[in-house]
Amino acid sequence: MRDVQQNRLDEWKAQGFDPTACPVRQVLDHVAAKWTMLILLELANGPARFNALGRALPDISKRMLTQTLRDLERDGLVTREVFPTKPPSVEYTLSPMGQSLLSAMDGLFDWANDNFDHIKQARDVYAQG
């Protein structure tokens, strides 16, 4: 609430504290990134090549697949290996850290499957009222 609490925000910034630097927010942003988790889940089945991932996620564009894989590689969640065949083939593998992230997400996945019906119900009720 910038208009009400600009003061506090400014204090934080003056002290070199950036609320957007919070680890939880950073990881949440990652999780939020629309494709990251789907790709990680796919790689949980084993290493896969670029187009194989594309086939597994029919509604992703090449652009986004490339970009998301770069981000994941950059953050050490996925390993990229190029094989000098012709035409070239590239294999993506879940890193140990990527695996541990998926493990940490398990609770959330289960929750999603268990509670989505409740959410839909809540939405219906809300739509009435």
Next chain:
Amino acid sequence: MRDVQQNRLDEWKAQGFDPTACPVRQVLDHVAAKWTMLILLELANGPARFNALGRALPDISKRMLTQTLRDLERDGLVTREVFPTKPPSVEYTLSPMGQSLLSAMDGLFDWANDNFDHIKQARDVYAQG
């Protein structure tokens, strides 16, 4: 990968299956929503009023606070109660389902705190190579 796998996507759609309707994706979108989790975490400390939440999250705008709270209420994760005082006061409370979502997120929160340093390291390494 629309150009490569448009066929498969079309098949799915023809069968009435919408990949974006996947519970996991829906919940992930929710988690992604930049402010939802921060608000839920804040409400974990107990019920809070509109401006109290704003004070706790200095860099949220009134617009986003309102909108996010509406979404949470709509999905049954948060309860909204109006007290007819003057000026009016509104209290937001975590619902049981909201609490269970937070519990399901615990693993992820812990992971974020434990592994964020590793991610930063990976980024540094990547920035070099």
Next chain:
DNA sequence: CAGGATCCACGTCGATACTG
């Protein structure tokens, strides 16, 4: 096969001003 580059439509979000 595995991308890189470019263009553009769209949705999200912040800032601002106003209300019961």
Next chain:
DNA sequence: CAGTATCGACGTGGATCCTG
């Protein structure tokens, strides 16, 4: 206090075309 309404900036992502 707790919002609503409106506008404009910005980022994200899809479509398309090109390359080693």
